[in-house]
Amino acid sequence: MQCVKLTTYFGERDRVDGRLLADELLAIYERRGVRLSTLFRGAEGFGRLHHLHTERLLTLSEDLPVIATALDSPERIEALLTDVLAIKRRGLMTLERALLLGAAADEQRSERRDTFANALAFAGGAGHGRKLTIQVGRRERVGNRPAFVAVCELLHERGLAGASVLLGVDGLREGRRTRARFIARNADVPMSIVAVGAAEPIAALVPELARILREPLITLERVRICKRDGELLEQPHALAAADEQGRAAWQKLTVYSSHDATHDGRSLHLEIVRRMRAGDAAGVTCVNGMWGFHGAHAPHGDRLLQLRRHVPVLTIAIDSPEKAARSFVLIDELTREHGLVTSEVVPAMQALSANELSAR
């Protein structure tokens, strides 16, 4: 099913009428029966004002970045957009096209076959990368292993460029709210496995994933894979500053690396944030994963006895194509040895008020 993914980036302290913006957004999505929504907490980042927010200091970690996604049909997303714009006054919002491959309770086996065919058709020509996002529950299991471990192993076996497991803290799944609670088992709270790879292996994986997962909910998007394990594969998209209708074009660069990756002795993702903050980047958000891989090595995460963290980190930067090109030069240099870098085209709007809807 062709869908639209609405992603909002904001600070966790942002409020609306005294209530947290994150909670209000999820409430809107729930009211509107959004099919799939996840709330992620970032670990580090900065926005337009270039104030650094980091989890590393107790007091500075008072306003960490938050990412909220909502995925549904274009009509439903359009309908809730007015509600969202009414309350979201700061920060970035993006709308991306995605293909939702889900096995809802009433989907027939024949529809599953169509799903595979759709994936292949969406896959388009060879040589273009794909991003697969797979939703699993926190305590979901495949066989006798946690679902995310089993899925990552499968993805790694099939030669995907990388996969990172992100822990959601709130969300919606087929209209059902899945919020993590302080005193609760939190078994259904969503985890998103973000996988990047070539079109063919990903298209082949979809029916397999649908088979092994309980209620598979899979999203497919197009990306360009720029770097892997220090090797430059492709330059990021070279976009014009605006499209034919004069709407501003935006570009998203994502760096997938390990928390313990270093560049000249300093933490890789922290160095990316530091340098981009010193420059004129519009904003950067770092999100820690739990498990994953982004190169030839096996999937990994934190160990029980460790001093350094070994989880994957996603460093996300959205900017105008011109600035993104400059940022890529920086990222290219820092990812000399490690890291998976992708480029995506996103129509974005800086949400200032409902009246200033600038691009869609």
Add this chain to the structure above:
Amino acid sequence: MPDLDRREIAAIFLGGALGSLLRMWLGRTFATGAGDWPWATFTINVTGSFALAYFATRLQERLPRSIYRRPLLGTGFCGAYTTFSTMQVETLQMIDDDRYALAATYALTSVLAGLVAIWIATALVRRVRIIA
């Protein structure tokens, strides 16, 4: 400075009051003589560190943001429950008594035990195979 929310200040106040009361009560119940190893302060600081790491890690990485939980449990309770100043004055007293080895041992053991407590609590919250 982020905009202050009255609920946060109230949460910090409540947590601080409770942490302070507990520390006071434990300090009086398990009081040690001047010059002895300050068991009360030591135990309070180590257990408080464990609790802070548990709360902070869990609230930050596993749960959606809550307006009052971290100010209440982290900044408020654990911050007030544990104490740095008392520990310094106790160390100073040992130095006064020319018990330099004891002073160094006290300071370093407190730090080491505190860090181990943080480390264990953090690992417990983050354990990958079984997560909550």
Add this chain to the structure above:
Amino acid sequence: MSVWTWLGVALLGGVGANARFLIDGLISARAGAALPFGTLVVNASGSLVLGLLTGVALSGDALVLAGTATLGSYTTFSTWMLETHRLGEDARARAALLNIAVGLAVGVAAAALGRTIGAHA
């Protein structure tokens, strides 16, 4: 200790915690993320004042309320340890060690200085 003193402990405990939050926040916002300066300043200033109270030979309920309750709550051991650990996790072992060493050295020195000032006041 009377009920009133216990009440005072609770009240001042809350005040101390808020004072810490305020001052730590102000300093962290300006000092950046290199080292947890906010916590260092809070702990050092708290130790200085507690030293002062000791030097002035404050005792009984007054010491309990001003010293143990307020300053004990104002200063924090747990935040200091948590931030040190997080520095270590980010491959900043030197910064972590520095945080410990400076914290201890400045803490004891501040307490000693406060006591000297208090004794001569």
